[in-house]
Amino acid sequence: MPRNILIICVDGLGPEYLELTPTPNLDRMAVAGGFVIGQSVIPSVTNVNNVSLITGALPRVHGITANYWLDRATGQEHYMESPDFLLCPTVLQRAQRRGMSTALLTAKQKLLRLLDAGADYSLAAESPDADMIEKVGPPEDIYSPSINHWLFRALRVVLREQDPDIAYCSTTDGMMHKYPPDAEESQRHIHGLDAILGEIVAENPAREVYLTADHGMSAKSRGLDLEKLLGATGIAARAIPIIKDRYVAHHQNLGGAAYVYLDDHRLLGDAVSALEAEPGIESVHARAEAAAQFDLLAERIGDLFVLGDQDTVFGQFETGQAQVEVRSHGSRHESAVPILAYNSPLSPTYRMNLDLVAALGIN
Template sequence: MVTAKDKLRELLSKGMDGIAVSSEKADEVSTEVNGIDDIETLAGPKPSIYSGEASLYALRVGVELLAAGRADFLYLSLTDYMQHKYAPEAPESREFYRGIDTEVGRLLDLGAVVGITADHGMNAKCNAAGEPNVIFLETELAREFGEGCRVICPITDPYVVHHGALGSAVTVYLPDGVDERAVADWIAALDGVTEVHTRESAMAKLELPGDRIGDLFVLSARDWVIGRTPEHHDLSKLEDTLRSHGGRYEEMVPFLISEPLKAGYAALAKGDPRNFDIFDFVCNGIQS
């Protein structure tokens, strides 16, 4: 397993018996923790996590492990820094994807069957002037219903340069005594909001775990994000325009496999496979 971000490596490698390293902490590996004691000799010095190179490095490590006979099954996870920072047609994006093409080509040359997918899409979240379209929902709720409503942004992580902890989905916890229906209807009428779900609706329609969300779950439009309060989001950390994800408009992702599929899996591919199905397709669906 090679990830760009170390937080994902920590989550996914718990209890794992094998190699698990990240671009972010490629200089801190040990056999005890990571299953290998040196990565930088294989792939060079670790890159900045705030770079496209963090993703290319993860791919490069995978290539080198395969070439060295250290792996027979690879899970390589990239970071979305470049997609947050640049539109798809930007020269920087094109150069980045050329780099991905190069490393995927190296995997294919080594005889690997390659499956490629993503966890989400990405959209610009700005107005015509390039300024972020942000609903500070906790602030608005306090103004309308008084203090006590709490907004949680699931996108929040330490990598604030990517997105400023602003995405197109939030969950809302309501204080006792507040009319849930009245709050939901009021939120639904806000500019930029497209859906407001109760906990039960979010569980049924969005497949969310009921014990990990609030009373309401809110989604925003293609070009909007939702946050807590201005104090909770330092937009000065954003390097350029705001590009983010989390809503309905970022659900479509690529699903690419390097080999022809068996008839049954080819039929499934014409339906609506989901990103996690890539493992089944690659392991079981390839023509022999």
């Protein structure tokens, strides 16, 4: 029997957002289908997890290890948003090979570019075509509270008019960066998504629907500048903010994980000791160990992989550290994510968000 599949990634949807917001449609789907709290890939950032989801593979296989990275071979820093970085096919490419029709919808243009391989139809809410604007109305800007609602309405139109065999839809986490789960603005946002999803499910009663998140979100109060902290002990290094993307209002380049590249490799042991002694740093992993423990691709990470505790972000600060007030992600503490499967013919065990796609059996 031909399958109709919808995969939704709600960016930044930590489980507490669902706990504190009335979501009658998601609740009904969870009861009728299956729901667990699982784990995202670490570092808990958007590009790494969206690519893990859309490929059903781990970073050591698909090659996306950050939003932003330092290419050791050239010494250049890049956003990791080109599809050229992908080392394995997406589920949309694999579906196409089976003759299935495919669609991709994202909030951010940068994500559309990264995930676009294998999409018969694609659309970013940030820059939609005139046809969709006519049907859904003009979207507000990418930082607006309504951008994800617009995206879900566009998804509804695409399912109705094109009925793709498989669709992948990914929102943006601007609202979670701005508001904690108990804020009224946040609840309006999540409740609105739930309402449109309810309409989508009512119109597509036989479609398999899978919903998860790329990462959660935590309130952070301590900022550490890893380059300056190492510099103070005589160790020259570059610290790359894994979370950095072009949408600075969301991240301010402050995230809970960093890759550190040492000028002199012989100082590796000293650097580990210095960082491990720093309050706010939860763990420090040398490259080979980090690649093994977190399933990362060793060639595309730093000499060190540094993870912050729940309260800490890494970035650039004049004096080496600072008090901050920011909601962000990247560490282990933002890796809990909801995993929902509705109308699924399978009942596999989902441990990680990417297991949803891996279990589809579209190889």
